Amino acid sequence: MAPQLPSRVQSTLSTLLLLGLSLCLAPVSFVISLFFSLTHAGGARDAASSRPSALPNGHTAQRTVLVNGARMQKSLAICRTFARNGWRVVLVEEQGWGNLAATRFSNAVSKFHLLPSSALPAVKSSRFGDKSGRAITPYIEALVQIALDERVDLFFPCSGAGSTGQDAVAAQILLQHTQGRVRSMIQTPELVETLHEKDRFIALLQSLDMAAPRSEIVFSVDEALEKLRSDGYPRSILKCAAELDDVGRADMTLYPLLHARTHEPDWEATRTRLSSLSIPLCARTPYILQEFIGDRADTAAAPGNVAKASEWCTHATVVDGKLTAFVCCPSNDMLMTYYPASHTVVGELALRWTSTFLYRLQKHAQASSGHSEPPSPLTRQPSWSRDTLVGRHAPADAGITGQFSMDFIFQPATRDGQVERLVAIECNPRVHTAICLLGGLPELGEALVPASMARSPRTDAAQQLAKAVAEMDEMAYLSSLALPVMEARPAEQRQAHTDLAALTELPPTWASSRLRFYHAKNLLQRAYTAPHSSLPNSWIGHDLPARLLPTAHVLSSPWLQHLMRLVHPFWPAAAVSTAGAGLITLPNPSATPASFDLAAPAPLPPFTDPSFAKDDPWPFFALYHLQWPQLLLWQLLVRRKKWSRINVSTARIFEC
Known part of the structure; x- marks a missing residue:
């Protein structure tokens, strides 16, 4: 059942309380940001100017990358990564979002521009006419013009759900107008549309002979009932296909x-x-x-026993057909704590699934080369070829390139013979916020650029990959792949989790105080020297009102808890997040089971807050005391709509 939604009065009170909290804590955030800006001088911008990128001809010059999505935390991670790798970063954001967007205050950003809203309708005529007949909006026009004026070498979109398709069109226009010089880290418009729409993505998986839930589009209540009444039809969930549904997002x-x-x-x-x-x-x-793919009955274990299914998400960067960066996390419908889990059994399954998907997609395109069949009216699938997978104006050495963010359901094995199963349910063809877990890794910079732009370029990489796909069978191909850039190795993660567990499990006695101090020191040293590599990440702006204050002793009295639930119905009575997250446990026969508490705040703020960096502290201040106060005031005074939840990392307010 859908949760109780707040009234307008409750929404207004919650907004005012959050604004008051931001105002009260602004001096603390300012002192923290000022301290690190003075003690860690020479941030990402200095690193960019002192370490230029290498060109294929052996000369050096500073390259320029265009990044959008300044309001979202994933763009901050991308800007810092490029700046620390020697790139000049030009940042853009849509009007209404970008005036006080936190990322624009980063040391990594050299220049900032505002764009027209991506919601504006297409213009009748444009100097950047798309031969494919796609509509050109003012957003696309302005984005392309800025890229040309700034003479960018690479466009790296950190798109939102509403602008991904337009970013893909802008990428193709840039390819055409620069004769392939300006590459973009986004898929072609055809591939973006197929991955973005659930029914088309599921149809693509079925055509590649990959496991997928039964998924169909329905256009009326009668049609939905007719399908549900048909013999053998599984119990299903319903999600809107045409619009962002803030209310129905969490309805399962x-x-x-x-x-x-x-x-x-x-x-x-x-x-x-x-x-x-x-x-x-x-x-x-x-x-x-x-x-609906859910829990499994495990009758061999005990009568009525079930094997709990869990939701997982991944981010994969693919460059010229090669998987170069990968991260896996346990997930829910609004993930706010990111655990590095690529080295778990689910992470290994997801990595293999993603590699298999890319192999079969490229194989499918090779088999379809030379055929020009029209898209199927039932599945709306395009004819896969090099033009639709790579782009008709792409250089000869280019391959499939872009961001693949997958959502999976994992069903564990049972004692009665059911094997573990990982099923993809959705794909978002854009950067996932989980990439923040890779932000502290120096090798990430090389993983985010085409092979021709890397310090050790291999211009024939895409052709060699295509040849391997054509000549190798699937098992041989998968066995030959090198691991992409991933987060911390298992040994580091285990040590971090051991220290975390010790802090919470040691009894509060004098004898244990020295051990507690030892483990806390280990965690602090790890967070200070290697941020975002082995510890979970979350945003203190979410943790404080949604997780820490509800469990504070001063607010533990029943009447205060009741009062706060009157202020907002989502106020948690215990240590649970506003998203209703729970504990995800992975069985491990040879060791202690891996557990991930998605409702727990990340330790050691601000070091585990992705908005903070020692050499770039001001986005931390701007996020909580400039960007979010502006968004809340806009919601209260201009939009005048009530809201149920807030996603700090994506600047998303869920209206109801």
């Missing part, structure tokens, strides 16, 4: 609804529920009916 209602006493389908209640969705189910706003 299973259809058809079951009668409370008989546990048989209640079709009348199901029709009523489908007819009262926050966004109407109709031809203009169709929904995706997707098979």
Whole structure:
């Protein structure tokens, strides 16, 4: 069932309390930022000017990268990475978002521009006409013009959900107008559209013979009921396919609804529920009916025992067909604590799944070369070829390039013979916030650029990869792959988790105080010297109101807890996040099971807050005392709409 939503009065009170909290803590954040700016002089901008990028001809010159999405924390991680690797960074953001966006205050940013909103309609005529017939919006025009004026060498989009498609079109226009000189780290428009839309992504997986949940698009309540009534149709969830659904995002209602006493389908209640969705189910706003993949019954363990399914997310950077950076995290519908988990069993399965997906996609394109079949009207799949996978104006040595952020459901093995299963349910063709876990790794910079722009360029890398795909079978190809850039190795993670566990499990006695101090010192030293590599990351701006204050002793009295839930219905009564996260545990027969508490705050703020860096501290201050106060005031005074949740990392306010 959908959670109780706040009233307008509750939303207003919550906004005022958050603004007051920001104001009260501003002096503390200012002192922290000032201290590190004075004691760690020579930040990312100095690193960029002192360490120019290497050119293929052996000469050196400072390269320029264009990054968008200044309001989101993933753009901050990308800007810092490029600046520390010797690039000049030009940052852009849409008007209304970018005036006080935290990333623009980073030492890594050399220049900042504002763009027209991506929501504006297409212009009738444009100097950047797209021969494919795609509409050119003022956002695309301005983005391309800035890239040309700034003479950028690389466009690295940190897109939002609403601008990914337009960023892909802008990337193709840049390729065309610069004769392939300006590369972009985003997929082609055809591939972006296929990955972005759930029904098309599932159809692509099915065509590649990869496991996928049954997923169909429905255009009316009657059509949804007809499918649900068909023989053998699995219980399913419903998600809007045409619009961002802030209310329905966390709704995991299973259809058809079951009668409370008989546990048989209640079709009348199901029709009523489908007819009262926050966004109407109709031809203009169709929904995706997707098979629900959940817990498994484990009858061999004990009667009624279940093996808990869990949700996971990954980020993968692909450069010229090669997987170069990868991170895996346990997930939920609004992830706010990121645990490095690429070296777990799920991380290994997800890495192999992603490599297999890329191999089969390239193989499929090679098999389809020379054919010009039109897209299927049922699946709306384009004809896969080099033009649709790489771009018709891409250099000859280019391959599939872009960001692949996958959502998975993991079902563990059971004692009655069911093997572990990892099923992809969604793909977002853009950078995932999880890339913040890789921000402290110096090798990430080389992993984010095409082979021709790396310090040790291999211009024939894409052709060699294509040849390997054509000549090797799948097993041989996967076995030959080198590991991409990933977060800390298991030994470092285990030590960090040991220290964390010791801090929480040691009894509060004098005898244990020395051990507690020892473990705290280890954690602090690790966070100070190698941030974002082995410890979980989360934002103190979320942890403080949603996790720390609710469990504070001073607020533990029942009447205060009741009062705060009157202020906002999502106020947690215990150490649980506003997203309703829980504990995810992975069984490990040979060692202690790995546990990830997605409701727990990250330790040692600000060192585990991705907005903070010792040599770049001011985005930390700007995020909580400039960007978010502006967004909250805009929501209160201009939009005048109530909200249910806030995502600190993406600047997203979930309206209701």
